[in-house]
Structure formats: structure tokens, C-alpha cells
Amino acid sequence: MSQDSEGRDPLPIWFFVGVILAVYGVLVIAGNFMTSRPTILAETRPGLWWGSLMVVAGGIFTAIGVVSHRKG
């Protein structure tokens, strides 16, 4: 890709993937504390652990994106 008018390269895709996963992870965790219709295996709290996993993965990808952008 070309640089923008200020000579900057675009942020890598990993940054966007990381932010989206982290934000969605937070929302999924929030859903865990809301009233929901009954679901199978609700007692295992899938929203809580899966959402947490997404936040961690999102954080890692965001960091990779920021670091690789700084390195140019």
C-alpha cells in the first residue's frame, strides 16, 4: 500500500483483529452477567471463559500490530 499524505504506512491487520477480538470479548463477558434464556451447559459459564480467552487473544494481536507498526 502507498503511504498516506503524511508519509505513514497503514496499521497492520493484526491491530484491527486484536481490537475487534478484545472488544467483543469484553461484550461476551458482560453478557455472562445479564439475564439470559436458559441454555444447555449454562452452569459452565461459557461466556465468561470464552470471552476472557478472546480478550487475551485480542490483547496479544493488538500488541503484535503495534510493535510491528513501530518497527515499520
Add this chain to the structure above:
Amino acid sequence: MATIELAVLDWAIIVLYFVAIIGIGLYLRKFTKTGDDFFMGGRKNSSWVAGLAFLSANLGALEILGWTGGTMKYGMFVSHFYWLGAIPAMLFLGLYMMPFYYSSKIHSVPGYLKLRFDERTRLLNAITFAVMTLLMSGINLYLMALVFKVLLGWDWHLSMWVSAAAIGCYITLGGLMSAIFTEIVQFFLIWAGLFLVSILGVMEFGGIANVMQGLPPTMTSLWATTGDASSNAMGVTWLGLVMGLGFVLSFGYWTTDFLVVQRAFSSKDLRSARLTPITASFFKMALPFIVVVAGMVAFKLVMDPASGFKLPPDPSDPSKLWNDAALPLLIVRYYPVGLVGLGITALLAGFMAGQAGNVSAFNTVWTYDIYKAVINKKATDEHLVWMGRMTTIVGVLLSVATAYLAMQFNTIMDYIQAIFSWVNAPLFATMLLGMFWKRTTSAGAFWGLLAGMIASFAIFMGFRFNAIGPELAQVLTFSPAPSDMTRNLWQASWAWVVCFGVTILISLFTTPKSDAELEGLVKGLTTKVEEGKVGLLGRPGFWAAVALIVVIALNAYFW
């Protein structure tokens, strides 16, 4: 059936997806200045980025829903479409074909046909490919609206127009790079939003062994029941699988379909381009862990009335159950608020990325292989970018028109689904001969390609209008009453054979191009790729060998 209720949080997750993809398009707009930026994603991508986009361009929601439902009918045979039907072809593309594609610095697959053969072969492929991508984009849009209408109660027109507008918006702004970014986002959303279904399904049964326990052998084996077509639910022998799926359809799609190959062209160098399909092959191998496992869980639940899991009637044939609804219904079964929104967003992203891939391939082929080749040969780079943006808008509108057509005339779907074997299967024969036999002539390639396409179309029409009796069917498909799947596999095989034969025959009686004209385009006249300067872990050949070993091991384990 009652539609699935979404909570405010689920809606927020869906709306956020639209905000994110349009935001990415707006962000990339300022970096999209040249033709290479718009059509080739700047040619600066790593093999990871290009590889994930390569896979995701093929990984639509249609495929995920269809093969999860397909597992309920065909069992583990569905894995053939991910392993036998993809991996060998992807590795072949990376190892042997990519050097010819990438080194010639073409913008598209039809562009290679122009360099190797002539303008008419390029135009024949460009026009058929452009029509195919628009039809596929339209059918994707139509089926997305159908799924969301039945399952979520969303308005047909609203869901089609909103998703089409979002796609048109971000592709017009950022071109191929926008498509690649959203495809990679979609890849992660599909794993984040859908893999948990399989995990929770396995947890409900207390382990994968319990899921597979009690299933008929035809559902739990890959090859053991392929000695006789009547022994398996797909009604196909190992020869039909290997020839039709493993060779012709698979190689025809993965090595020549510009929709996926375009992603490899966006790589920063030849080594990355070669690694693109090889990297993608590992992720392709993993997908049955979503679709096949979820399909088996759904099958077990349907078999057990006490589970409370029921499939709705098929909207196109209410006398049958709608297997394609299995995955969304598993989402409802297991997912609480928030996760439901994530699961629906994953499906939505899958549908939209499928359309975006088709539209971005269409705008490139139209701009370079039809508009610049025939209509405006002196067009500047700036003008071509403008044309690409306009073509994107027109392509999206034509997709919507196709979707409305499919809605009105349901039989059009049969023709559209068969189009792959009309376009891609014979093209693979043309490419194979063109790249590996320097004696192949331009006349041979053109008439061979045309003959292969006509043969495929004739067989399709023959079966469709019952003009092919049991005797001829036995000759063509090795079965007097072949299933749709068997017909499709053999139709593609015959298209390939006819194209291959006619191309060789005509080539032997016509004059080939000189060696100087074919330099860099044909094996034997191309400088060998040097990999000596990179370590073992950086070599495409090493990773291709690893992928091959893994896929052989998977086939042996589930024999």
C-alpha cells in the same frame, strides 16, 4: 418455527461489526492511490496475511452452514472436501504454479492466459469468470437473506441491501486491501463465534468418543465404504472422489480461480506468494473440527427425541428437514446473550466476505482483462482505479439483481451451482498444459477450453432434462442412476478430459510460440526458484511436506 430472539447486547455486537468494517474501509482509503494498491493490495503482504485471506475468500458462511448440515447426511465424508478436495491442490499451486503466476507480474489469471496464449483465450476466460463471480455473489446474497429471514425474522430486502451497501462501501474505498482485511477479521470471527459450538457439543456428550459412538460406519469413516457407490450416503466410489473431487474440481478451483489466487498476488515477494496457499492449507485442514464435529453433534441430538433438538422444514422443500439450520440452532442451544450475537455476526461476516471476495475479483478482471484489453487500451493508472471503483458499485448492484432473480426463479440456483464445473474444470487443463508443455499452442488452448466448457454444459443439460438414459449414465458416471454429487464430479472430470484432449490434438497441428516468447511462463523456460539463502523453516517445500504428512495422517486415522 419461532425465530431466534436477539437481546440488545447481541444487536450491539452485530452493529459494531458494520461500524468496524466500514471504519477499516475509510481508514484504508487514504493509502489506496495506485492501481497496485486498489487491485493488488499494494503487493506488500506477508504469507500470513495473504494466506489467511486466501483461505477466507473461500470460507463463506454458505459453506459452513451447508457442510455442517451435509455432515448429518454424509457423515465424515464431508472432510474429503477439506482434505482430499483442497490440500493437494493448494500445495501444488504453491510449489509448482505460483512461480509462473507471480513472476509474470500479472494482475489476474486471465492476464496469464494473454501472455501464454493470446487475447481471445484471455477474453473467453475473463467474460466467463466475470459472469460466474457476479452470479456467485448474488446467490450468496440471496441465501444470506433466506437464512436470516427464516431464523431471525429479518426483512429480505433490508438484509440484502444493508449488507450489499456495506460491501460496496468498503471495497470502493480500499479495494482489495479492504477485502483482505475484512476477510481476515471474518476468519477470526468464525473461529471465535463458531468453534465454541463444537466444544460445547462435545462437552454435552462427555467427549468426542461419545459423540461418535453409535453412529453408522458410513458416517465415521473416510475411505472404508468407498469400494462400492451404494455403500455410502454420498453414492460415490473412491475413483469418483479422487478423479472428480481430488483432481479436477479441487485443482480446477484452487489453482485457477482468480477469487482465491488474487490473494497470493498481493504478497510482497515470490517466496511469500508460494507460501500463501501452503500456509492456508493448515487452517483448511482444521475446519472439519468446526463443521464436521458440529454436524455430528446435531445428528446425535436429532436422533434423541429427549434432547429437544428439532430441525425446521426446508424452506425450498417443506417435506424435508432443513439440515442447514443445524448450526444456528446449536448456537441457540448453547449460547447465552452476547455469544449469540457473536455467532450470528460470524455467520454474517462469512456471508459478506464471500460477496466481497467475488466483487473484488470481478472489478479486477473487468478493469484489466475486459475494459483495458478491449475498450480503452490507453487508460491511465488513475483512470483504472476510478474504473475499479465504479465497477465495484455496478458489481454490487448486479449481485443484488441476481439475488432478486434467484428469489423469483428458484431453478436458477441449480445452474449457478453447476457453473464451477463449466468454468474452472476445463481451465485447469488449459493451465496445466500451458505451464508444463511448451508445445501447447494458442489455438489449442482456445478451442480446447471452449470444447471443455461446452462438454460440461451439455452433460449438465443432458441430466437436467433427462436426455441421458441409464446406459449413457453408466458410461459417463459408472452408475446407471448417479446422485447429484456423482453427476457433478464426473461432469467436471469429462470437461477436463475433453479440454485436455482437444488442446493436445489441435496443438499438434498448429504452430507454437517461440521459446523466447514463453520465457518465464512455462516450465523449462523459467529460471529455477532459489531457496538456498533461507533456512529450512522459511522454505515452501518444507512446509508443503509437513502439510502433506499431516493430511495423510488424518486420512489414515479416520480411514
